[in-house]
Amino acid sequence: MELYLDTANLEEIKHAVSLGVVSGVTTNPSLVAKEQEGLTREEARLRFHQLIRQICRLLPEGNVNAEVLAEEAQGMFKEGKELASLAENVVVKIPLTAQGLSAISLLAEEGIPVNATLVFSVNQALLAAAAGASYVSPFLGRIDDAGGDGVALVSQILKAFRNYEISTSVIAASIRHPRHVTAVALEGAHIATVPYRVLMQMIKHPLTEQGLERFRLDWNKIIRK
Ligand code: G3P
Secondary structure (H helix, E strand, O other): EEEEOOOOOHHHHHHHHHOOOOOEEOHHHHHHOOOOOOOHHHHHHHHHHHHHHHHHHOOOOOEEEEEOOOOOOOHHHHHHHHHHHHOOOOOEEEEOHHHHHHHHHHHHHOOOOEEEEEEEOHHHHHHHHHHHHEEEEEHHHHHHHHOOOHHHHHHHHHHHHHOOOOOOOOEOOOOOOOOHHHHHHHHHEEEEEHHHHHHHHHHHOHHHHHHHHHHHHHHHOOOOO
């Protein structure tokens, strides 16, 4: 399973890239909005594009997911083409609505990779794949928040795709803790996109810390004072 970082924060991306473990970045309007404020609509658009270019440069071999803000198909299509032109490794995120499906099919026809986002059901995932999305992003944390079972949804989407040899990759998104990552890996998710905080939590284990301390103490015992 590939790991993506779910953030628009450049420092977090730089650190994660330096660890050599991430092969992509996902952003969304909420994450991008955290990184900027007090701008006109046009300034916000230009800053967003600048940010996406910077992220693409930090991860030239990885997929950088940038989301459209328009809500009708032609607007999403136009915005998607604009985002895709920012760098070769941009993947356009389109929300799973009826208008979004039209935009996905238009972008797919142009050969632009699309990640269908805000996916909360197997049917939505099937529709995204049928429209030509290269990726679908079920939001498992938000399903859990609403009393559902997010990991089960990821598993069902994977099963449905396997049944029909659908090549669309499943990105487990809205990940809240390391157990989510393990669970979706065991189900066979292609990608998990994790917040920086979760990536840091994944590194740590108390027995690793204890083991290191023991090695240090034992080694120091043989050193004459
Ligand atoms: O990748 C989708 C993610 O950004 C949504 O996460 O925590 O807002 O549900 P969250």
